[in-house]
Amino acid sequence: MIKALVIGDPIDHSLSPIMQTAALQESGISGIYEKKRVPSDELEKFVKFLKESNYAGCNITIPHKVAILPLLDEVDDEAKEIGAVNTVVNKDGKLIGYNTDGKGFLLGLREKLSKPLSDLSILLIGAGGAARSIAYALSKEAPDFMAIANRSEERLHSLLKDLNDQRLEGMSLQEAEENLARFDVVINTTNAGMHPDTESIPLKLNLLKKGAVVSDIVYNPLTTRWLKDAKEKGAITDNGVSMLVMQGAMAFQKWTGTFPDTNKMKQVVLEQLRR
Incomplete structure (x- = not known):
């Protein structure tokens, strides 16, 4: 047994x-x-x-x-x-x-993608424990371009230093919002929007590319306010389940x-x- x-x-x-x-x-x-x-x-x-x-x-x-x-x-x-x-x-x-966090995330994300990750431009939001696992797994897939955006500059630089991948770029949240149109995949690894703080969002999606894949690792609520916004803008969405x-x-x-x-x-x- x-x-x-x-x-x-x-x-x-x-x-x-x-x-x-x-x-x-x-x-x-x-x-x-x-x-x-x-x-x-x-x-x-x-x-x-x-x-x-x-x-x-x-x-x-x-x-x-x-x-x-x-x-x-x-x-x-x-x-x-x-x-x-x-x-x-x-x-x-x-x-x-x-x-198994990063590889587990990738298995779920791949179900939503129509192209290999090596052809895609990816934005990762957050620099905590979940971001660390997911960024590590993603960098091994050698995406066409990948950026990590975070509120705290110190934590962001610490993560980039640990990942030690010259192809990765760090951004402020504002820079990420301004450059959003260049990303095919946008991933939230923060707890923004998680119950009970369901109104908070990790990033504004005003410039989101139509048909982009927007993934949120939060699963309570099942569809965060941020994922609802993404869906309204024509994105393919994926929650944390x-x-x-x-x-x-x-x-x-x-x-x-x-x-x-x-x-x-x-x-x-x-x-x-x-x-």
């Missing part, structure tokens, strides 16, 4: 248990997936427990994605470069850290060796969010 869980603080809001339980059932794998609140001062104790347990591993959410790195036995090269872990595999008491499901599916595969039915996972997440 497969046992796994998600840890974070807070953790009540996590949709991972319903999603991963659906994946287990649909794959015909006997198992359980739980959630556990782990405060920061108990993270080390939890890691010790996981090593000695029969759990296949866990998902990591806020605020532990960076803090867990030095507590693991091994960290995958990609997670090391990103500087964050969202998935841990327990291999006979040896804990190995991975990051795709990333949530795909990064979860990749974690599931690492524990079980099976890639699950992502349609079923998406279905149960959407049902829960619509409630």
Whole structure:
């Protein structure tokens, strides 16, 4: 029997248990997936427990994605470069850290694209943990042009320095708004528009290119005010459910060796969010 869980603080809001339980059932794998609140001062104790347990591993959410790195036995090269872990595999008491966020986002985004990323011009908004994972995955695809825009110049330069990709350009939010017409794909990685602050937007879309793909990693509400604006301007839109499901599916595969039915996972997440 497969046992796994998600840890974070807070953790009540996590949709991972319903999603991963659906994946287990649909794959015909006997198992359980739980959630556990782990405060920061108990993270080390939890890691010790996981090593000695029969759990296949866990998902990591806020605020532990960076803090867990030095507590693991091994960290995958990609997670090391990103500087964050969202998935841990327990291999006979040896804990190995991975990051499926960026690749999970790409799997979801590709469903909306009609051209390869190497032919597209991309704008990424934000410079936090999610932006870091997504920017890393995107830069590996060598887009035709890619810019990152952020409110804090300091955080933006820190991210660009860490990514160490000369092709990436940094912009202020104002510069991004003024140059919006050049981008085929616009991605919000900030929490602007997330419940309860549903009226805030990451960036004005006045100059948005018709037919552009606009992606928002926020999934509560399912359609943010920003995505509604984008749709009205003729954009193809994508909410955060795709990333949530795909990064979860990749974690599931690492524990079980099976890639699950992502349609079923998406279905149960959407049902829960619509409630």
